[in-house]
Amino acid sequence: MPSAQIIVFFILAAVAVLGAVSLIVQRHPIRSALSLIVVMVSLAGLYLLQGAELVAAIQIIVYAGAIMVLFVFVIMLLNAGEEERTNVSRIARYAGLPLGFFLLLQLAWWVGRGTQGMATVAGQSPAMTRNLSRLLFTDFLLPFELTSILILVAILGAVVLAKREN
Amino acid sequence: MSDFFAQPSVWLVSIIKVIVVMALMMTALAYLSWFERKVVAHIQSRWGPYRVGPHGLLQPLADGLKFLFKEDPTPGGVDKLVYFLAPFLAMSLALCSIAVIPFGPSPLLQVANVNIGLLIILAITSLGVYGVALGGWASNSKYPLLGGLRSSAQMVSYELSMTMSVVGVVLMAGTFNLREIITQQQGYWLGFIPRWNLLAPPFPQVLGFFVYFVSAIAETNRVPFDLPEAETELVAGFHTEYASFKFAMFFMAEYANMITVSCLATLLFFGGWLSPLPTTGVMAWTLYIPAAALAACAVILFIDGLRYSTKFGRIVLPILSLALAGLAAVCALDGVVQIIQGPFWFLSKVFLFLFFYVWLRGTLPRFRYDQLMSFGWKLLLPLSIANVVLTSGFVLASMSK
Numbered sequence: 001m002p003s004a005q006i007i008v009f010f011i012l013a014a015v016a017v018l019g020a021v022s023l024i025v026q027r028h029p030i031r032s033a034l035s036l037i038v039v040m041v042s043l044a045g046l047y048l049l050q051g052a053e054l055v056a057a058i059q060i061i062v063y064a065g066a067i068m069v070l071f072v073f074v075i076m077l078l079n080a081g082e083e084e085r086t087n088v089s090r091i092a093r094y095a096g097l098p099l100g101f102f103l104l105l106q107l108a109w110w111v112g113r114g115t116q117g118m119a120t121v122a123g124q125s126p127a128m129t130r131n132l133s134r135l136l137f138t139d140f141l142l143p144f145e146l147t148s149i150l151i152l153v154a155i156l157g158a159v160v161l162a163k164r165e166n
Numbered sequence: 167m168s169d170f171f172a173q174p175s176v177w178l179v180s181i182i183k184v185i186v187v188m189a190l191m192m193t194a195l196a197y198l199s200w201f202e203r204k205v206v207a208h209i210q211s212r213w214g215p216y217r218v219g220p221h222g223l224l225q226p227l228a229d230g231l232k233f234l235f236k237e238d239p240t241p242g243g244v245d246k247l248v249y250f251l252a253p254f255l256a257m258s259l260a261l262c263s264i265a266v267i268p269f270g271p272s273p274l275l276q277v278a279n280v281n282i283g284l285l286i287i288l289a290i291t292s293l294g295v296y297g298v299a300l301g302g303w304a305s306n307s308k309y310p311l312l313g314g315l316r317s318s319a320q321m322v323s324y325e326l327s328m329t330m331s332v333v334g335v336v337l338m339a340g341t342f343n344l345r346e347i348i349t350q351q352q353g354y355w356l357g358f359i360p361r362w363n364l365l366a367p368p369f370p371q372v373l374g375f376f377v378y379f380v381s382a383i384a385e386t387n388r389v390p391f392d393l394p395e396a397e398t399e400l401v402a403g404f405h406t407e408y409a410s411f412k413f414a415m416f417f418m419a420e421y422a423n424m425i426t427v428s429c430l431a432t433l434l435f436f437g438g439w440l441s442p443l444p445t446t447g448v449m450a451w452t453l454y455i456p457a458a459a460l461a462a463c464a465v466i467l468f469i470d471g472l473r474y475s476t477k478f479g480r481i482v483l484p485i486l487s488l489a490l491a492g493l494a495a496v497c498a499l500d501g502v503v504q505i506i507q508g509p510f511w512f513l514s515k516v517f518l519f520l521f522f523y524v525w526l527r528g529t530l531p532r533f534r535y536d537q538l539m540s541f542g543w544k545l546l547l548p549l550s551i552a553n554v555v556l557t558s559g560f561v562l563a564s565m566s567k
Binding site: 028030031034037043053054056057058060064065066069070072073075077079118129 | 245247248280281282285286288292293295296298300302303311314315318319321322325327342477501
């Protein structure tokens with residue numbers, strides 16, 4: 001693997017992790033939302049580094065450009081102020097932290113084991129937009145359609161909930 | 167990817183291209199403001215800028231200096247980080263998308279040729295809303311907040327129909343690569359009608375272009391969709407609390423977005439750098455149109471310069487016209503004539519779109535907010551979806567033939 005690619009990877013990864021930490025640490029909802037946007041954009045950069053152009057573009061268009069805009073919009077509309085810190089509950093301190101650490105270890109182990117499997121998937125180059133679309137409309141047609149129905153149901157649900165107040 | 171990092175020459179060429187494009191873009195932004203003021207003034211029977219330099223040609227320079235040296239107060243109670251971030255975000259995002267636009271057939275006339283060029287532009291425009299929304303929010307003031315809210319609602323709504331409206335072009339071209347989208351529009355129909363996506367079979371993208379351009383105007387917050395900065399109700403909207411160069415950055419971002427959107431309209435629907443007239447056989451004289459157009463401009467400028475009211479103008483304008491005439495002569499040279507075709511037609515088409523923008527500003531009143539929303543959701547979105555359905559049907563029919 002060329003070294004420049006690794007350097008770019010670590011820069012993007014560091015930005016993503018820093019953004020994620022800042023998302024939790026920031027007190028103001030807008031700043032948290034901004035940190036989440038940083039995470040999304042650096043993830044898109046990571047996808048691009050893997051050659052998954054379409055996924056990277058969609059990551060930015062859908063997540064950073066649409067969903068996060070709605071988040072920011074709602075925060076602005078409600079004019080949410082700084083959140084108040086409460087004491088961390090005991091369960092979180094004694095059970096949450098070890099569990100989180102355990103989860104991290106497990107993830108690291110699976111990722112470490114799984115690199116070779118991922119390489120073969122990349123070899124089939126699903127990254128090309130054409131191949132990806134072909135897969136979506138042949139092998140994965142059923143999950144694809146099911147997902148769209150799920151989203152449609154969610155939209156209808158939102159409309160019904162919003163209408164009920166009138 | 168790996169060979170990009172390995173070759174220093176690629177780096178060097180890229181950096182030079184970026185610098186040249188940036189310099190040209192900044193000049194274009196400055197003179198676009200001059201152009202807009204002039205055209206709107208003439209629409210309203212005024213003269214427009216006239217004092218600074220002949221025909222007000224040095225006005226952008228004076229404006230730039232003014233923006234640089236004005237006091238830059240930060241209002242109390244603002245969220246400092248976001249308040250400073252917003253204009254930078256707006257400006258840098260607006261300048262980014264110009265990188266993937268090809269200005270001519272030569273690879274040297276494009277900063278980066280990427281496979282997903284169109285998607286990159288859409289992605290960057292979808293991020294553009296943050297500059298406006300965050301600027302409005304961070305100012306800690308009522309009017310900017312309202313402007314920011316309006317703009318995020320408006321830009322999210324119109325982005326949808328804008329993205330849907332270009333799907334027709336993508337279906338016909340079968341690629342996201344902007345360069346390939348242009349080369350597929352080559353050729354003439356019946357010998358003289360250019361096969362641009364606007365006119366070409368299997369399904370002319372007239373509907374797509376209409377939806378694209380209307381939503382693009384809304385995306386760039388221009389009249390008649392300039393609700394986020396409606397001065398009659400919101401003072402200046404999202405940038406009310408911004409002064410000095412931070413205000414100028416919002417201003418330049420808006421103009422840069424206008425240029426990008428016009429470039430994209432040219433690329434997708436009007437054949438990009440392709441000439442509207444056939445250039446082979448008896449029509450070979452059309453190759454000399456760029457030179458002739460420049461020469462005509464030079465003659466008009468020369469005559470006007472000799473009669474100009476100030477002495478400075480009588481010296482500068484003829485010199486400018488001589489420079490233009492020299493450029494025209496260079497464009498008529500044998501080797502140059504082919505090279506100049508692409509950029510000339512591309513820039514002329516973009517210029518027409520920019521003129522259209524300014525023309526709209528001089529003509530149309532502003533929409534009401536509910537009109538804006540119902541227009542976007544109830545007319546443009548269904549139209550763009552109908553365009554996608556019809557185009558895919560026709561493309562399918564032409565493929566099975």
